Amino acid sequence: MSCSVARPLDSVTVSSSSTTVSGIGPIPEAAPLSLCTREPHVPADRLVAEMVPPPRFDSVRFATYIPDPNQPSQTEAVRVLSGFAAGLDGAHTTGAGKRGLFGFGRAKAPKVPAGPRGVYLDGGYGVGKTHLLASLWHATPAEPSLKAFGTFVELTNLVGALGFQKTVQTLSGHRLLCIDEFELDDPGDTVLVSTLLGKLVDAGVALAATSNTLPGKLGEGRFASADFLREIQGLSAHFRALRIDGEDYRHRGLPEAPAPFSDEEVTKAAYATGGASLDDFPHLLDHLARVHPSRYGALTDGLKAVCLTDVQPIPDQSTALRLVVLADRLYDREVPVLASGLPFDQLFSEEMLKGGYRKKYFRAISRLTALARDAKRLVEH
Structure with missing residues (x-):
């Protein structure tokens, strides 16, 4: 299946100086980025050089x-x-x-x-x-x-x-x-x-x-x-x-993660946010199968937000494991994830959550939920 991005809104119009999306006013002229168009090559020496705590943990210390x-x-x-x-x-x-x-x-x-x-x-x-x-x-x-x-x-x-x-x-x-x-x-x-x-x-x-x-x-x-x-x-x-011991600090004392937004809201936010990507979820899953997981970090280089439309249940174990790696890389880099479709806690089947890879799936749910909460501001500004 060929890779495609989420369909732009019919209400997007282009002027000589800016793009206007209904309801949000002038926004940058450039269309959102797409993960599906990225096929990064990562040399081995970069893998070694990047073996440091991810950006999210740059400043953490025992005192913090x-x-x-x-x-x-x-x-x-x-x-x-x-x-x-x-x-x-x-x-x-x-x-x-x-x-x-x-x-x-x-x-x-x-x-x-x-x-x-x-x-x-x-x-x-x-x-x-x-x-x-x-x-x-x-x-x-x-x-x-x-x-x-x-x-x-x-x-x-x-x-x-x-x-x-x-x-x-x-x-x-x-x-x-x-x-x-x-x-x-x-x-x-x-x-x-x-x-x-x-x-x-x-x-x-x-x-x-x-x-x-x-x-x-x-x-x-x-x-x-x-x-x-x-x-x-x-x-x-x-x-x-x-x-x-302890409870999940990612959700400690915080409000519930927002419900998924509409395709229109996600697309508007993608066009309004510089450095955001916009992809159709099923096609993104297809693309991940063609990119080695060691390159998922490079796949997200420079992204300020990931916007996904039509989130659906994960069809199989191999696809699920690839998504887990992507979720880890996005969480490490503190990239908010705005999505429409299915809530993230319903991505994995009951069978998956009881199987041998369940630890990975629970971790992905926790991290994607935190990133979804971070992304809520993209539709509120």
Whole structure:
């Protein structure tokens, strides 16, 4: 199917100096951008260079994390992670005569210092795990080139782009590797990354990872840490698990996400907003199938808003997983999403929300809902 953008309003007229859309007055002459017309090429070196906290987390620090007073585990997480970061001062070592993990004394043998080489942040959706992980990256006393931050998907994409050995070589000189959204739903990828982490731990790289707990398991008292440690098997001794309780901060004390707007409202907003894209949702899903997920970040370069018409249920698992990656990239870049059609919490079927990839889908719903709330201003200004 050929890719197309949402049909422009019949009421759009062009003058010599501006475009006018009924009801909103003069607006920029240029038509909205389209994700469907973008086919970015991303060189491997860009994938490496971009392994830093996303723009949304540029300025976060432990001091800017606001623990829920009713959730002492959040305060404890800040304390433990602050100490972990401080202990990484000069921590990268595999040889004798180098400083140990927490900066005390010297290693007695050409081995990685004993004790946990990593931390695992385990909790529900929106409790601030990524904020804390990014804060750890910022707080670690090392040059940015010696620290890496990326999602599990971005890490697997890096291996695909560079090859396994080159990835090991590239990351082995780092002091810290932060992995957001460690996925346990794909056995092949989990084994791949587990093997990679084993090589990096042997090279003296400290690790930090996050993963979500399913809503249905929040009351079971076990969270995802047992699953995580079992999956990485031999690496389990290198991680200290930190449980973080709390409600989804993306929706804490905030009004409900707005209901979907009409096609006309979305199109008007797209024409009125500089740097906005406008696409028909089904055609966008088709286009995503032709762009590698490692390029979805580049796909959104320069966008100020994403406007989608005719949002419909996701037809299959492969399409759903691609949308999850796009939602992550849009959320990282704080790009509001204005949409007509189906509400975002109805994108995924009940079967999908009960299946093996349900963690990803719940995360996408949470993030798209937050971006939809951000986009409401586009039709209110």
